[in-house]
Amino acid sequence: MNSNGDGPAQSRETGTLGKLMVLLDLVTHADAPLRFTDILALAGQPRGTLHRQLSHLVEEGLLELDGDGRYAPGLRLLDFAARSWARNEFRLIAEPHLADLQQATGETVHLGVLRGQSIIYLDKVEGRQPVRMYSQIGNASPCYCTGVGKAALSLLPAESLGDLIAGLSFTSFTASTHVSAETLLEEIREIADQGFAFDREEHEAGIRCVAAPVWSEDRTFIGGVSITGPAYRLSMELLRQWAVPVQLAAGRIMEGMRVRLGPRR
Amino acid sequence: MNSNGDGPAQSRETGTLGKLMVLLDLVTHADAPLRFTDILALAGQPRGTLHRQLSHLVEEGLLELDGDGRYAPGLRLLDFAARSWARNEFRLIAEPHLADLQQATGETVHLGVLRGQSIIYLDKVEGRQPVRMYSQIGNASPCYCTGVGKAALSLLPAESLGDLIAGLSFTSFTASTHVSAETLLEEIREIADQGFAFDREEHEAGIRCVAAPVWSEDRTFIGGVSITGPAYRLSMELLRQWAVPVQLAAGRIMEGMRVRLGPRR
DNA sequence: AATTAAGTTCCAAATAATGGAATAGCGATA
DNA sequence: TATCGCTATTCCATTATTTGGAACTTAATT
Incomplete structure (x- = not known):
């Protein structure tokens, strides 16, 4: 139910990765940093599961968690993109x-x-x-x-x-x-x-x-x-x-x- | 020889995601698109495993596979980065x-x-x-x-x-x-x-x-x-x-x- | 202090990833 | 055209990771 018009095009649900990408999509498409509960509502996953998934994304630098417990897109994405673009x-x-x-x-x-x-x-x-x-x-x-x-x-x-x-x-x-x-x-x-x-x-x-x-x-x-x-x-x-x-x-x-x-x- | 001093900083090996990110790093840091065998040598993973991992990354648009079987960074990374940066x-x-x-x-x-x-x-x-x-x-x-x-x-x-x-x-x-x-x-x-x-x-x-x-x-x-x-x-x-x-x-x-x-x- | 909400941790069960081996595809060579 | 050699892909029993309900901690509110 998280489909929103021009959202994620493909998503063959690539196992673990696919689920994580859905979360990345959610956070990067949001107008402002989301709190845990916001994502919980949007993603419709069990709390425990969602928490671990977000933690992994943060550990990898794909998301960032600020002092107020809000999740924003991670800056590692910039590095990846810069390389992708330059070459x-x-x-x-x-x-x-x-x-x-x-x-x-x-x-x-x-x-x-x-x-x-x-x-x-x-x-x-x-x-x-x-x-x-x-x-x-x-x-x-x-x-x-x-x-x-x-x-x-x-x-x-x-x-x-x-x-x-x-x-x-x-x-x-x-x-x-x-x-x-x-x-x-x-x-x-x-x-x-x-x-x-x-x-x-x-x-x-x-x-x-x-x-x-x-x-x-x-x-x-x-x-x-x-x-x-x-x-x-x-x-x-x-x-x-x-x-x-x-x-x-x-x-x-x-x-x-x-x-x-x-x-x- | 594509390691250049400031390589992957963290990587607490976040389970499945961590392994995939290592691959993304490999490909985005390479000077030119890599073939399957090149990545095989660099990643040191079994063939079957590596193949499935790369397939997942390609399915999600994080990598792209051209007609010559060479892997390059995917353009979906640009979209993520653009959002990350803009906000x-x-x-x-x-x-x-x-x-x-x-x-x-x-x-x-x-x-x-x-x-x-x-x-x-x-x-x-x-x-x-x-x-x-x-x-x-x-x-x-x-x-x-x-x-x-x-x-x-x-x-x-x-x-x-x-x-x-x-x-x-x-x-x-x-x-x-x-x-x-x-x-x-x-x-x-x-x-x-x-x-x-x-x-x-x-x-x-x-x-x-x-x-x-x-x-x-x-x-x-x-x-x-x-x-x-x-x-x-x-x-x-x-x-x-x-x-x-x-x-x-x-x-x-x-x-x-x-x-x-x-x-x- | 009591109550509600928000976030975190735990662990048996379900699911997905692993990796060795077999298979398929493709150029080059004989 | 048949064969070799290299590369890439598929298969599947085993193994490891993820799952998700519930219990727990912490912070905010009444």
């Missing part, structure tokens, strides 16, 4: 092309990949203000209401796509958010035809984007590149024009992957 | 004071906290180029050769300090790196007296810094703020002058924590 080949190869795209348009550029039902943003290049770390990078967003997400979906074979969409539970973030599998599927087909996707203020009011699909040779990374900005500055006409440079950038990233990894595969 | 109160409170310090000096400012034997960088404010995400944030560095690290150590009570230092294994990163508990302990005492610490190119040749200790009321966060830069630009005299603004910034951060959290504790 990610897909991101490393995409980096210069994202920068070029940002230069060409002056707007914010994102790189994201599909993981389960979510898009995880791997990189972001912003124009004006110095980038606010982790502001977007690492964030998981729904696939059905983001440009990158829909671009990624358009790459899936019919069957996987059907399965994935069947498993979605739609949250209406704005008036334009898709709330039915039918209309979403219809747009995905259109995107597959034309080779790029729009986000027409579907995730956040006043924010539009145009995205193109990107994937790695071995399909480990299925995602997209996007240009994002405020609706008042980015007319739909302008976005339509930008579809071309976004697709070109996507193409260059894929070419980069082929050169870097292709020969050996 | 960290210590960082949120410190943020404006770090920015002020950067403005005042024009050099790079760091905020780090002690976790086990490592300093984990929570934030970074850089002057020139737009911040390269995760570049430093989240990174774990040794406590005995960084300004923030030594500042943090100077806050520990004698006994804990002794225990921690006794458990260190020193890696000589540069000619100036402390390589003995004695000289380190001596400098820590000096730092405790004067209230600030230098890094005299001890971690990276050509890089100096001055740091001041910061801690939260409940001692959950013990760390420091620092100004870092190239030795040719930052003379020791200049660093000595900057000790004052760094200590002031540290004081303001602690005051911020007191205001925000103090009343209720």
Whole structure:
């Protein structure tokens, strides 16, 4: 009963680990540090069991327990993530092309990949203000209401796509958010035809984007590149024009992957 | 040979979880994705056991297995970290004071906290180029050769300090790196007296810094703020002058924590 | 002081992890 | 194409860990 819209995508209940990950999810998704009793209610586990599980997570640095008995995400997670990010080949190869795209348009550029039902943003290049770390990078967003997400979906074979969409539970973030599998599927087909996707203020009011699909040779990374900005500055006409440079950038990233990894595969 | 001095700090072998975390550590610390056999050699576990453990980690998105059978850190780690970072109160409170310090000096400012034997960088404010995400944030560095690290150590009570230092294994990163508990302990005492610490190119040749200790009321966060830069630009005299603004910034951060959290504790 | 709530510890029973061995997959070589 | 050698995967009786109800401690409240 702890499912909440875009929550944990997979969870085949991997024995002990799976149960612990559910707890980590609970704590990291909470708006504020949780007390033991709060988690007890959310997790629906016996007190003794829950207590030991939390203790183990704290001992490993995945959670932290402050002086008031409140559990917060542990900083060891940062270390893991920093390594994960620093060495990610897909991101490393995409980096210069994202920068070029940002230069060409002056707007914010994102790189994201599909993981389960979510898009995880791997990189972001912003124009004006110095980038606010982790502001977007690492964030998981729904696939059905983001440009990158829909671009990624358009790459899936019919069957996987059907399965994935069947498993979605739609949250209406704005008036334009898709709330039915039918209309979403219809747009995905259109995107597959034309080779790029729009986000027409579907995730956040006043924010539009145009995205193109990107994937790695071995399909480990299925995602997209996007240009994002405020609706008042980015007319739909302008976005339509930008579809071309976004697709070109996507193409260059894929070419980069082929050169870097292709020969050996 | 991928052990680099500041490896896994704790690990009380928390049953099943502990063993899995050792594997996660192995993979995230590796310079390149590892194949099954590589991990087999490093982990020293029976094949069957290792295989199932890795499968569980992959199922949970903590590791990823590419088409060539190579294991890399999983992107789910990014999502966890992004949440962990975004809501960290210590960082949120410190943020404006770090920015002020950067403005005042024009050099790079760091905020780090002690976790086990490592300093984990929570934030970074850089002057020139737009911040390269995760570049430093989240990174774990040794406590005995960084300004923030030594500042943090100077806050520990004698006994804990002794225990921690006794458990260190020193890696000589540069000619100036402390390589003995004695000289380190001596400098820590000096730092405790004067209230600030230098890094005299001890971690990276050509890089100096001055740091001041910061801690939260409940001692959950013990760390420091620092100004870092190239030795040719930052003379020791200049660093000595900057000790004052760094200590002031540290004081303001602690005051911020007191205001925000103090009343209720 | 009495009462309620919050957190911690205990231990027999249930469950999951272990690890040795057999099996399957895949390139390279003959 | 058959065979070898290496790598990865599956299987299952044994072993170790987790489970969860209950008792216990501690802190807050009336």
